[in-house]
Amino acid sequence: MTVFGLDDSAVRRHIADVSEAGDLDEAAVGERFSRAAWSVITEPGDGAAGALIDELGSAEALRAVLADADHAGPATSGCAPAAEDLARWKPRLRSAEVLRALSLAARVGARLLIPENERGAPGYWPRGASDLGVHAPIALWALGDPQRLNGARSSVALVGARAATGYGEHVAGELSAGLCDRGFAIVSGAAYGIDGMAHRAALASGGLTFAFLAGGVDRFYPSGHDELLRRVVERGVVLAELPCGAAPTKWRFLQRNRLIAACSSATVVVEAGSRSGSLNTAGHASTLGRPLGAVPGPVTSPASAGCHRLLREYDAVCVTTVAEAAELAGEPAEQVGAEQAGSRDSATVVRLLDALSTRSGRSVDELVARTGLAVPAVLAALGALDVDGRVQERGGAWFAQPRRG
Amino acid sequence: MTVFGLDDSAVRRHIADVSEAGDLDEAAVGERFSRAAWSVITEPGDGAAGALIDELGSAEALRAVLADADHAGPATSGCAPAAEDLARWKPRLRSAEVLRALSLAARVGARLLIPENERGAPGYWPRGASDLGVHAPIALWALGDPQRLNGARSSVALVGARAATGYGEHVAGELSAGLCDRGFAIVSGAAYGIDGMAHRAALASGGLTFAFLAGGVDRFYPSGHDELLRRVVERGVVLAELPCGAAPTKWRFLQRNRLIAACSSATVVVEAGSRSGSLNTAGHASTLGRPLGAVPGPVTSPASAGCHRLLREYDAVCVTTVAEAAELAGEPAEQVGAEQAGSRDSATVVRLLDALSTRSGRSVDELVARTGLAVPAVLAALGALDVDGRVQERGGAWFAQPRRG
Incomplete structure (x- = not known):
């Protein structure tokens, strides 16, 4: 492909300098060169450029801008750039700028990343970048593997x-x-x-x-x-x-x-x-x-x-x-420690423990009066606490057991 | 009224000691005494007591408990206390405890507050306490006016x-x-x-x-x-x-x-x-x-x-x-300062200000190339900024004005 009337081999060389894969076919070179050009022409997040590229592909979109740059007028079809967009892009449409950006990138070892996977070579593109839709980056320049x-x-x-x-x-x-x-x-x-x-x-x-x-x-x-x-x-x-x-x-x-x-x-x-x-x-x-x-x-x-x-x-x-x-970021929530989850006492148990002492034994009747709970509730809670080793009965009197740990 | 077989004048004296208004009629005394008794009988938040009192009134509810205390059995009507509740309340049903609570309150100068306004005297009750429904406090004891x-x-x-x-x-x-x-x-x-x-x-x-x-x-x-x-x-x-x-x-x-x-x-x-x-x-x-x-x-x-x-x-x-x-707590939100709210620049203005300098004058064409904006957008934004005194034109070149304040 020729854009800007540039020499094919020069474009190919420039693109090879900023690509991972050495052996790119003509379409791949065209895609990469035109995306590099778009990244020079537009400011970040240019939704009109994004929409046009989505519609035509980056190379075709660039050709449309170049063609229209000569006879600009109001857009006549949904696939042609609108006059107001051309008015923004035209002043930056300079092949020298694109080549300069590619040369500078090659000099520091930067790679040009594009959204689509290249044929025969893996493409790298940050996950999620394309979720920006028409505001997604057209290309990215990367230093580092x-x-x-x-x-x-x-x-x-x-x-x-x-x-x-x-x-x-x-x-x-x-x-x-x-x-x-x-x-x-x-x-x-x-x-x-x-x-x-x-x-x-x-x-x-x-x-x-x-x-x-x-x-x-x-x-x-x-x-x-x-x-x-x-x-x-x-x-x-x-x-x-x-x-x-x-x-x-x-x-x-x-x-x-x-x-x-x-x-x-x-x-x-x-x-x-x-x-x-x-x-x-x-x-x-x-x-x-x-x-x-x-x-x-x-x-x-x-x-x-x-x-x-x-x-x-x-x-x-x-x-x-x-x-x-x-x-x-999506990792399953950690389980609350079973110990902590299990340590929630019922209202009845809280009230019963309030009424018990480790030193003075108390009868069930006394506990009933102190807690304001009925006899069956007190007996049931005492039974459960007894199983857990949290209370002890000695001669008809109940004692709280000191808490372990 | 007589509850617990207490002497009417003794009850009246005890209640007067913990009331704001000196001149209470029999119903008011009964209401206050029975609520004081309930606050002795129940633990806080006793929903069954709250429901019974809502149903019968506190004095009648107390009488129902006293009557049933002699021949307890399964509840036969929605208006009678249930056996399981009686089993909780009975052990605490002691007139001496109620009188003791009233005496202790009188001694420190505590007042008994109840939800209803008394006839002929204003009642004081914290706003919102009754929103607890059947778990609302039956009475409150207060020190201080x-x-x-x-x-x-x-x-x-x-x-x-x-x-x-x-x-x-x-x-x-x-x-x-x-x-x-x-x-x-x-x-x-x-x-x-x-x-x-x-x-x-x-x-x-x-x-x-x-x-x-x-x-x-x-x-x-x-x-x-x-x-x-x-x-x-x-x-x-x-x-x-x-x-x-x-x-x-x-x-x-x-x-x-x-x-x-x-x-x-x-x-x-x-x-x-x-x-x-x-x-x-x-x-x-x-x-x-x-x-x-x-x-x-x-x-x-x-x-x-x-x-x-x-x-x-x-x-x-x-x-x-x-x-x-x-x-x-319900106070209308404070207005964000108009200055702060008004200081949000549009995207176009941000990009134009990026491209302007206070020292080097720039032509509209130069600003178009630097901003990636079309000519009309640049002109419109320059016009608006000019009105605000944020840019200045000298001989076809535009300068940013140093920001005041």
Whole structure:
């Protein structure tokens, strides 16, 4: 295929540089190149582009835009790009930009991931990303072995405030390590504070972790997490839907958050100020119908105010332990210890135990008067407690037995 | 009326000693005496007694028990006490006990409160107590001016762990004082820890507070709160459904908790271990359909584990401020500041602001390319931002204006 009037072999070479499989047929090359081009042309979450690609396929959709770019007008068919969309895409339709993004990616060793499996080669695509529908990423750029995306039973997003407290970082670390121990991968956004601790604890416990960036994967952000992100590349995956060379912007952070929510079975906000960006991630999780959890903290801590708002206003589940986070992500709830469950006494037993003493023996009549229970009820309860070894009768007088354990 | 074959004038004198109004007619004396007797005969929450009294009235119900006590048998009519109930009540049917309870009450200055208003004299009865139906208290014994029960717009129960932390006591104090400032009365159980702090802060802020005890009001419990309870008597009310002389037992604590829940518009658990008695109060509030709130705390604090369980399992509302506690108790929610509400930018504006700089002027074409938005969208957003003074045009180049405030 030729797009932009580019040389076929040049396109093929560029695509091979950012692909896992070396031997791609022409359709596979075309699919990948056009998705790379779309990721340059559009801002994240462009629903019109997503719908057009769903309709025509990415290569055909790109051809439609290129054709129409020459004689733009109002859309005449459902399969043709609308004029208002062309007006957004045309100013970015430059082949040089696409080739530059591919070159930058090749230089840092980034791989281009696309939703469909390639013929003859496995494709890697984060579970759940396609649940975003027409707002799903058109392509993803990945640093680190993309096979790892399938390496965990399921993923949990742990996100939160950059301005985290020691408490928040402690909890993030505990949850991350504990979830990794249970076989979950940890998804986060590589920011300072909670995000960084979530990745760090996952790495420290030998778990899998995925970092989604708001700009290109060739420019780690924040720069203070250069070393951390390098370690994520070695043992997990760093991902972005923006092509290499793209700077993170506020809009891109907000859209990046939808990927964190979509690519996880559940999202847990560990600590968040009342206007923290992690509340945006939480909102995406809610919209997608993904389970949403929030870790409570002291009401005196502004760093927990956002979590408390999620509990109050967004029906987030209160998460306090690794087990509860795992349950949120679909692991069967842990059984309450049989001992604890079995220790609930009936009202009659409570009243009878109130009336018994370990030192003074009491007759049944006395117990009847003290408890306000009838004789048969007292006798039945005494019998049951006797079997359990909790009361003892000596010469017509009943004694409570000191509780064991 | 004569019950137990007691002298009419003796009964009248005893009842006058524990009544607000001095001039009671025979029916009023009978009603009060029989309710006092029932409070001696039954354990708290005796639904069979409640149903019988609802059916016959307390005096007639007592007469039915006395009559049947001589020839007990299976109940033959819906209006007669059942044999199994008689078997519970008979052993406690002693006139001496009733007179003793009345004497002890008179000695400490306790008043007998009953649900119905007396003829010619106002009756005082805590709002909501009768919502317990057949499990409502048959009578209440009160120390302190019972008029105060009607002195607040509404009441909030603040309860929690005896083993409270500094954090929990701090929050209990803030909530109690803040709710009093808004005109609420504070209901609690006078225990160490959260309960004590709730009463103390209410007194300190000049508010009304009501303490429900599990034993008689003549024996303050815990004894370490003697002085605190004396101050509650001076400025609020100390209440119990058990007659004077009665000891607190585990069963009575559990039943006392239902009164705290019933006599409040909302219950807020401030701090509670995973098996704290305040979870029982919370359960009663839920059962009664009363709003239930829980204050979150650090997940690392066992003293907050019960609150988190309420948030997870009992659908309790997360309460972090006085305003949220007041809202729970029915006060209209506070408006979010208009400033905050109005500061939400549209997606287009976010993307445009991302692309603008305060230092480098950018043309519309440049903004179109940077934002991935179409020309009309960029122009419309620039126009709106211009009106708000957030952007400025100089010689065809657009600049962001530094944000004020």
